Amino acid sequence: MLSSEPVQQRTGTSPRTEYLWSGAKVLMVAGPGGVGKTSMAAALGLAAAISDETKVLVLTVDPARRLADALGIDLPGQQVTRITDEVAAAAGVELRGELWAGMLDVRAGWDELIGRHAPTPEIAERILAHPLYANLTRRFVHSHDYLAMERLHEVTASGEYDLVILDTPPSRNALDLLDAPQRMQEFFGSRLIRWLTVPARSRVANLVSQPFQAVADRLLGAGFLSDITEFFGLFQTLEEGFVRHAVEVEAQMAAPETRFVVVATAEVAPVHEARYLIDELARRKLHLGGVLANRMTSSHAPGEVVGGPKSRWEAGRIEGSEDVAALAERLVASLGTTGDPPEVDVMRSMLAQLHSRAAEIAELSAQQERLIAELEVGVPSVLRCPILDRDVQDLSDLASLAGYLIGETATAGSSDGPISPSES
């Protein structure tokens, strides 16, 4: 049972698949919350920069602090930074290309956007200073989504990068992101905005507005209504810029060089959500670049070497698949030569415990594979990344993940791959 490990079978010496990023200009990393999207986006960027002479930018939202430190992207505002060859070398990786990284700052992003699309600097200033502005951008549902799409448009339009990888914002539904440009257009075209921005006199006469007025006046009071009217009047002046961008962003999403990478973990809810996302992408005729199954359990994940460096166990090897009793005796005898040996009974019960735990892990692994099979229908390949025994928090951890993505990981039982496991 223990020798048939699904993960291990897929980590042979030959590459598992064509690279996810081959031929892509944009990778949209999407998936349910809590599956490790940010780490995967960063690992994909690293993998691309390791494997090709290409200039890659990874844009992440809200990365874990230590990951941000590792990438050096804990920068104010919207700056991007390069992960230098020296930094990469210190983490044991050699970059053929260039790796850049940046973080999405929602507040700074909105301010910038208002500045860019406002017809005059005065209007921009009035919007930024309006009491409703902070409230609206903070609470405006999906404001992260829209901003992410805007930022993506900006960096791809600059033509500075060969590949841009976007770690999508945490949304309840990953599709919110795709709908963001459309929603922005609808927002500007809505009756609300039209109605709010016509002069007050004709508004009273406007029959369409009656139910709104009845409710709004009684609910909110007239003062608030005029505040809102003023604000949306200002906001309306941004329409042209916003709508033009939204149309361009939509076209970019549908381009064949824009690929979606769906990340999931082998649990019921994330798998269902990922499956829904995959189907929805197909329905919208968007391009699926690949599916990543993250944090897969295997009875023994390559790269996770017990006890650290190989040399520790090379002396005094004990072979094979002995039974518990025989192994216990030999281990006790062996430990006796170097120090205080434990009792054979204790050793035996511990080994039995280990063995049953291993059987559980193998069963777990098989169950995960059954769940992941749901994602494989109609999908060319699902890449597996094993669960690491530590948090992904530095460049060498990312390099471990990148190694799996490149398909050059060490074969089972050997730690001679490009990955050097770090002790935690």
Added chain:
Amino acid sequence: MSAASASEGDLSTSGLHLFDRELIFVTGKGGVGKTTVAAGLARVAARSGRRTLICEMDAKGDLGPAVIDPAGDGVSGAGSERIALGFTPTEVAPNLWAMAMNTEDSLREYLRLFLRIPLVGRIGSLASTFDFVASAAPGVKEILAVGKLCHEVRQGNYDLVIVDAEASGHIVAQIGAPIVIRELVALGPIRDQTAWMSEILTDPRRTAVIAVTTPEEMAVIETVELAQRLRSQAGVDLSMVVANRVLPALFDRRRLDLLDRIGPLIPIDSEWGRIVASASSADRRRRVGAGHLDDLRSRLVESSFGDVETLNLPEIRFDLAGPTVVCAVSSALAGELDVEF
């Protein structure tokens, strides 16, 4: 295994059992198991004889399968398609009612009850009107949602209202909605309604906010941020942390030492090598996770939240869903909360 007791934290809630509150919000980062924990708490509360209402806030449809268990065998709801809950509470088990929040229905009810507007026009026109109001006015959607919950508390039809709340980002806006409305709206009936809502929401003896987290760095960071934002923007303190998916310790200290000692003696590419490797690796993961939870506890203390009561829930098989998991979580919660189940 309660790591701490509430008594040291907030003196005004000392000795108060979670279920002595009237309103419990269950929130947390996406994917940590909010719905399961909320449904588990609701089942435990209902079984203990409390008339309990559970409300799903995010319209995702996950709560239905988690609480509806027609055959009572803990399995039947699991494989079934999304069971839709409505705005009108449905009795899903003895003492347990479930509903899904719908701000439009809430508006309708509000207009009928408080403003004596029977039904503005036809349904279609109300819907589009509502869209107007809600997208124009920040805080309105939130106040309608949280207002409905407070209304249920005030009506006293239930002993306990449990909220399967939205993710951490949104909950602050909801609980803080009365404050936002007071800041933005100078006059009007909605403003007048905020006072009694605030009274319920900011009284730690009546309302509890539970953050569900997992032993992971991001979940822990988000929990601390949530606690800080709840305090500064909504005037509410976190009542309890539920740490979900906590890995159990496989071995005691002595056996772990032994594991370390035999590691070097067994070749890694043998069957036993793999067995030892995966056990060591699992234990490292457990320790990393436990470290994050320790970190959470000390950061909450540093931010002067006191020793927030923490419940630990074990990792439950990930291939399970619906009532089966809720059952397992329920009995774990009942044990932690010292309630018969």
